[in-house]
Amino acid sequence: MPSVEDELRARIVELDTEIRRQRDSEVLKDLECDRSLVRRQLNARIDPVARLPVEISSEIFIQSLPPFPQPGAIHIPMLLLNICNTWRDIALSTPSFW
Structure with a gap:
């Protein structure tokens, strides 16, 4: 039977994983926003009507x-x-x- 300390350590590992996932998701959102902006800039440059x-x-x-x-x-x-x-x-x- 796992001790309370083992359960707490396991929970810390779970929380660390979730924290990393949340950070990654924020980074991903930022990257997607940056990509969208650059895509719009590219489209504006290559679209003859936009020029x-x-x-x-x-x-x-x-x-x-x-x-x-x-x-x-x-x-x-x-x-x-x-x-x-x-x-x-x-x-x-x-x-x-x-």
Whole structure:
């Protein structure tokens, strides 16, 4: 039969393992956040649309509007808000688009 001391030592080992696992999980979360940020930066660099100046993108967005909106048609400004964060920011910062 294990002594109380043996049980306490075993519990310490269990707790040490759990502490290491928790630390590893925090490190993993940090690494995943860093990877996500770097991936977004890479995508922005290789995406030709993202390299356009904001003014040109804004003008393209404005030119995409139909001259006479039709009832029931997809509302283009709302559609562009859902493409990506860059397009969303451009659309929201272009007052004449709305």
